[in-house]
Amino acid sequence: MKSKFPFNFKFPLIVVALIFFISCSEPQKDKAPWVSLFDGKTLNGWSSIKGGNAPYEVKDGAIVGTTVHDTPNTFLTTDKIYDDFILELDYKVDPSMNSGIQIRSNSVPNYKSGVVHGYQIEIDPSERAWSAGIYDEQRSGWLFPLTDNKKAQEAFKQNDWNNYRIEAIGDTIKTWINGVPAAHLIDDKTDSGFIALQVHSINEDAAEGNEIMWKNIKILTEDMEKYSRETPVEPVNTKNNLTDAEKEAGWELLWDGESTEGWRGARLDAFPEEGWIIENGKLIVLSSGGAESAAGGDIVTEDVYGDFDLKFDFRLTERANSGVKYYVDTDINKGPGSSIGLEYQILDDQNHPDAKLGSQEGSRTVSSLYDLIQSDLNKPINPIGEWNSGRIISKNNHVEHWLNGVKVLEYERKSPEFRKLVSESKYAVWPNFGEAEKGHILLQDHGDRVAFKNIKIKSL
Incomplete structure (x- = not known):
């Protein structure tokens, strides 16, 4: 007996199966419990400026810091203190500038008169290209330069937006720049502190008014081990070791x-x-x-x-x-x-x-x-x-x-x-x-x- 359908009944089953396969193959949306650190409109949650007098403002959905003369390094800090976290953000920096993102950092009166100190994830648009390397601000200096990480050096995009991922979990800090693994540090000098956005000081002969911008700043403080990523970068362990x-x-x-x-x-x-x-x-x-x-x-x-x-x-x-x-x-x-x-x-x-x-x-x-x-x-x-x-x-x-x-x-x-x-x-x-x-x-x-x-x- 001929089928009442003008086509083989198996056909729609194949179509459904194919649609299901395609949908399962698509990247799943990030369901991690991210918390935004910047609402895109105000500096709420970033009420403290420490160190110098460089100004910060919100323009076009981004936090913008501007260089000025006659002031030391300036830091816009979070109101909250963070210990373990995963942080992601985007930034765009003028090629003439140097900057960074402080993590687990502090400012106390009896340490060098309140200077901001702690781990800094470097922003370096110079030819050295150590962006996403790890520097120890006002303490030990470079902990993880990118001297031997050519791929990370080449990942930085000049005059464009760059993305950082920073994982600070226990004694381990790992970084990525535009998805490329950059630094892997094992160090237990400091386990908590604020996060801060830096506008670096400039020389007298440098033009002022250059800008660095940050946006899409979000943090994860729950289930971090679940969302932490592996990295092929060989770790630098400073514990009972020399840099x-x-x-x-x-x-x-x-x-x-x-x-x-x-x-x-x-x-x-x-x-x-x-x-x-x-x-x-x-x-x-x-x-x-x-x-x-x-x-x-x-x-x-x-x-x-x-x-x-x-x-x-x-x-x-x-x-x-x-x-x-x-x-x-x-x-x-x-x-x-x-x-x-x-x-x-x-x-x-x-x-x-x-x-x-x-x-x-x-x-x-x-x-x-x-x-x-x-x-x-x-x-x-x-x-x-x-x-x-x-x-x-x-x-x-x-x-x-x-x-x-x-x-x-x-x-x-x-x-x-x-x-x-x-x-x-x-x-x-x-x-x-x-x-x-x-x-x-x-x-x-x-x-x-x-x-x-x-x-x-x-x-x-």
Whole structure:
């Protein structure tokens, strides 16, 4: 019997199947829970301008920043603080300008008088073409230049709109420019802060009035792991490592983040078998009841140092006491207690009784020259459980202590003033205390759990 239909009934089924296949093959719309950071009409949510005086306004659906003379770098910052996020935006920059996007950045009065500092995703229309590289504004400088990423350098579009994707999740920051993977950084210096749009300062001979524009700014702060992208870019890991810039400047790692190489017990020929552990890139002195050098004991560098610049990160536990000593002679004081040397004090000032002791008032508080000189009362200290960065610079007997990027004290070794302080302190019994030409660097075991990492030194 012939079909009543003028065509084979299978035909519409094939058509339907084909339509279904095509629809499934089309790219699905991004269903991620994005939140817009710019409404296209106002600067709502971006109420603070920091640093300089370059103006920002909204024109034609974009935030526009304009260069002016006689002002430092200017930053338009978000009202909110962000830690982990995925950020996407478009920008268009005048070829004569340099700019960037700050992430996890901060401005606090006791850090360089409130200067904006933190990670910057570079905007670089110059021939260098490092757009989407990662710079550390007002801190460490370049962390991830695009020297070896030709594809990302070529992805920038001059005199046109460019798109950035920035992922900051945990200790990892990844960037893309116009869909091309650019940078991949592993760094745990800062885990939260504002986002900011930069108008860079200009030289006196540069024409003012050039513009940079941003639009389509959106952020994702939920389910980030679900929407995070893989990247083929080889990561740069700054944790217990040196950046290329640090290597060129002569820095050396004092601890490799994995082994005990380069260190020994202050009174041993080898590293202590107990009292210290290495865990997830941290060198940790364990709690043993608070006694001084009574468990594993202090550890010292195998090498000795004269003039130097020393950096280290430390993390305290509640009521903890420790220290970093320098110009240490391990042949002095073979009896109880620590080896003798000048000490950068590490202490929980709020809860440890030592904070109220010392031959000079306040001289046993964190970052002080132990028992001799109190550090700045307005020093920037992070809460217990968070990381802090210490630094000791000693050159031609001039010594400085730094805490979280701020110089908190300075003094002159061997000066009459220094010798007077020593004569009034617990160190008076040690002849020529603190005046050695060279000595070991020491991490103290004071019986409390304290962690160290990113220990590096440069001979001066």
